[in-house]
Amino acid sequence: MPPQAEDEMRPSLVFSLSLVAPALLVMLFGCGGGSSSTVVNPPPGGPPALALSAFVSGLASPVGMEVPNDGTGRLFVLEQGGRIRIIQNGALVAAPFLDITSKVESGGEKGLLGLAFHPSFSSNRRFFVYYTRRLSLQLQSVFSEYAASSSNPNQADASSERILLVVNQPFDNHNGGQLAFGPDGFLYIGLGDGGSEGDPQGNGQNLQTLLGKILRIDVDGAFAPGKQYAIPADNPFTPPSGLPEIWAYGLRNPWRFSFDRVTGKLFAGDVGQNSFEEVDIITRAGNFGWNKMEASHCYPPGSSCGTAGLILPIMEYAHNASGGEAVIGGFVYRGSAIAGLAGAYVFGDLSSGTTISPSAPSARTPPANSTCSITATARCCAYAPRLEHISRKREIL
Numbered sequence: 595m596p597p598q599a600e601d602e603m604r605p606s607l608v609f610s611l612s613l614v615a616p617a618l619l620v621m622l623f624g625c626g627g628g629s630s631s632t633v634v635n636p637p638p639g640g641p642p643a644l645a646l647s648a649f650v651s652g653l654a655s656p657v658g659m660e661v662p663n664d665g666t667g668r669l670f671v672l673e674q675g676g677r678i679r680i681i682q683n684g685a686l687v688a689a690p691f692l693d694i695t696s697k698v699e700s701g702g703e704k705g706l707l708g709l710a711f712h713p714s715f716s717s718n719r720r721f722f723v724y725y726t727r728r729l730s731l732q733l734q735s736v737f738s739e740y741a742a743s744s745s746n747p748n749q750a751d752a753s754s755e756r757i758l759l760v761v762n763q764p765f766d767n768h769n770g771g772q773l774a775f776g777p778d779g780f781l782y783i784g785l786g787d788g789g790s791e792g793d794p795q796g797n798g799q800n801l802q803t804l805l806g807k808i809l810r811i812d813v814d815g816a817f818a819p820g821k822q823y824a825i826p827a828d829n830p831f832t833p834p835s836g837l838p839e840i841w842a843y844g845l846r847n848p849w850r851f852s853f854d855r856v857t858g859k860l861f862a863g864d865v866g867q868n869s870f871e872e873v874d875i876i877t878r879a880g881n882f883g884w885n886k887m888e889a890s891h892c893y894p895p896g897s898s899c900g901t902a903g904l905i906l907p908i909m910e911y912a913h914n915a916s917g918g919e920a921v922i923g924g925f926v927y928r929g930s931a932i933a934g935l936a937g938a939y940v941f942g943d944l945s946s947g948t949t950i951s952p953s954a955p956s957a958r959t960p961p962a963n964s965t966c967s968i969t970a971t972a973r974c975c976a977y978a979p980r981l982e983h984i985s986r987k988r989e990i991l
């Protein structure tokens with residue numbers, strides 16, 4: 595199959611989240627309300643057998659879920675078409691929290707893709723969304739701020755939109771999608787390489803474009819000149835060497851990332867091209883390789899490449915008949931209800947929803963210069979206590 599056909603035939607990433615969402619629900623409901631402040635060593639036998647069960651129906655193409663730090667226990671679910679729904683006390687609230695379907699172009703890898711609540715949401719009611727739209731013929735990524743209603747906490751003020759940033763998209767795919775506040779209080783944004791196949795514009799390695807990057811902006815400080823946000827003082831790049839929003843680069847499509855709430859480390863699933871999926875620990879000014887490398891392999895396959903200065907993934911796995919097509923980044927589990935999962939990075943893959951089942955651990959070859967070792971018997975990783983896959987029925991490492 596030619597590469598282009600492969601890419602075009604790849605099912606939409608976003609559809610996979612309808613399968614991943616139940617996994618997130620299990621994780622959240624497994625938290626038991628407690629947050630661990632210490633790293634718990636895994637039991638010798640590995641994590642427990644897990645089963646997933648859906649407990650809410652009626653969602654249309656859910657692609658993400660976020661929880662504000664407001665003590666209400668509400669879950670906010672992103673529907674790809676442009677609505678944010680609330681799950682409260684285990685039930686789906688009928689009226690959407692926000693409905694911007696009229697603004698959104700959705701389908702494939704497009705739509706309402708990201709949501710992040712301000713760390714002080716309970717007092718300032720501010721939240722941020724990422725959606726794609728078509729302006730004339732131009733597809734764009736739009737990052738906006740909204741406010742929740744002051745009178746009804748289950749209703750956003752639809753007229754409160756303030757657009758922070760607009761990025762033109764040269765192709766329809768690889769739009770990234772994640773928004774998340776870091777422990778530093780800054781807003782992190784994931785943008786893919788612009789799309790097509792193989793990053794034909796070279797955006798991943800180009801510090802003059804926001805595509806193929808993870809960005810970091812300050813939504814609380816005085817606006818930088820010409821911008822609707824501030825630039826954190828310790829962002830790594832300053833024009834003309836690079837755009838000031840860039841935090842890390844060399845990414846293909848960091849569709850989902852999250853911060854480990856204990857270590858603060860930023861775990862990102864970066865979707866691969868045709869052969870390998872990867873998980874990265876995103877660091878300041880880091881170059882994560884794309885499109886010189888696909889995971890820890892030179893790209894295009896069979897080529898030679900200089901790897902100096904490139905940060906290789908902490909883990910990767912190959913596309914094969916047993917699973918592996920597009921990584922869906924997940925979370926480091928820090929709950930207490932499922933003790934055997936403590937410290938594990940739980941994530942998914944498009945081809946198998948919440949699970950991936952490589953035929954053998956050797957399908958995930960640790961990078962040669964990585965400090966992370968993932969083998970059948972060793973689960974040591976310098977970055978996290980464990981990095982493992984889980985399956986619906988059993989842990990598969």
Ligand SMILES: [Ca+2]
Pocket residue numbers: 844864872882883884887888889905906907
């Ligand atoms: Ca990479």
